[in-house]
Amino acid sequence: MRLVWMVLALLISSVASATEVQVTVVEPYADMHTGPASEYPAFHAVERGEAITVMSSHTGWYKVRTARGVEGWIPGNALAKTILQDNKTFPIDDKNFDAFQQRLFEVSVFAGRIDNTNALSANAAWIITPNIAAEASLTQALGEFSENRLWLVRLQHTAFPDWRLSPYFTLGAGQIQTTPTATLVQSGAETRTNDLLEVGVGVRYYLIKQFSVRLEYKRLTALTERDAFEELNQWQLGFSVFF
């Protein structure tokens, strides 16, 4: 509970420190909508030369206030055609494919299968060069007889980073923890942890804004104490958001 209050306090303080920016409209006019989406009706228009105050943003829409105090939402592309007091254009941080290629961090989530079990993964990646990324992932695979938790760190090589659709290859290592289900525990099965190696291929496709989709296949080798290594096949589909 204390954590919740701390988070709330942090949120409120972040709002309190918000800045408002004065801009001047240079296009003939821009429509103001009642909400931050194109579906909301346009109820007012700002004209060329009018000074407006930008208050906040929500998914590419900006809340503005006119000199007369009318408040409404205009899309980012309309705001890009305004100028600041020193005659500079308003610097909109456009999330497009160019920005995607220069991304530094990426967070992904996946759903898929490891052999016969459903698996969910969460990944965080640091894009070191356009081709090479370092990634860490946590996976939970829930089967009928056991629960598997995997953590892996990997290097990922993207073959053609300037293509929207590009294949990539991965090499990684980590651990797998297997916990048998309650019914099996009663018959004497135990939790075990093994080292894990990964080789994978995948394709990623840049979708829109900060989004891309990824489809992967991975061959996982668990280094067990038994004579034979345990081989696992993982398929997964997911999406990534970059920052």
Next chain:
Amino acid sequence: MATRLFRLFLTGGLLASGVVFSTLSHAQSNDVLIEPELKRDVVTEADINSNDFEFGVVAGFVSIEDFSSSAVYGLSVGYHVTENLFVEVQGGMAEAGKTSFENLSGGAPLLTEDERDYQFYDLSVGYNFNGEIFFTDGTTFNTDFFLTVGGGSTSFGGDNKFTLSLGAGYRVLVTDSIALRLDVRDRIFSSQLTGEKKDTHNLQYTLGATFFF
């Protein structure tokens, strides 16, 4: 033959890297020559407060199949990608009750106290249908009716189960940063706690307050 090919490849590689290196160093020296004395623009988009993240607390009821209904509490964190699309993680907990059989027979309980702890998380993708609600002529709030689909895990009866989560909800934005939410979710996982293995539907409805930041 192979050695010759390898040597050719190596020479090619060396030449190529030489060209790249010289262009790089050339470009660098150019940069130094024409580096302008620019003053940094004071205003950037980052100065404007963006409200794309949504943090919320929820409370309500969950009907755990065969184990009666109980109060459920949870937290959610979401990220709004476009005006329609959002992703969200929700986690929560409840304490399961007793089955009708346990109540009627008065016999040994099916689960221990610990095994009755019902905990879950799920990760969903949602789609907002934007709208407005008119309370009076002059009082209007922006709203979203949304549908979600996702997957996650439920810990119940001593095991973690893969869970499919289907939901629908309604969000009323009281201000730009505070919203009230009504969520209905069906969390589906397979269970054999009452004998035969079956897909259980665990319906939960919650009221929540969320904060955009």
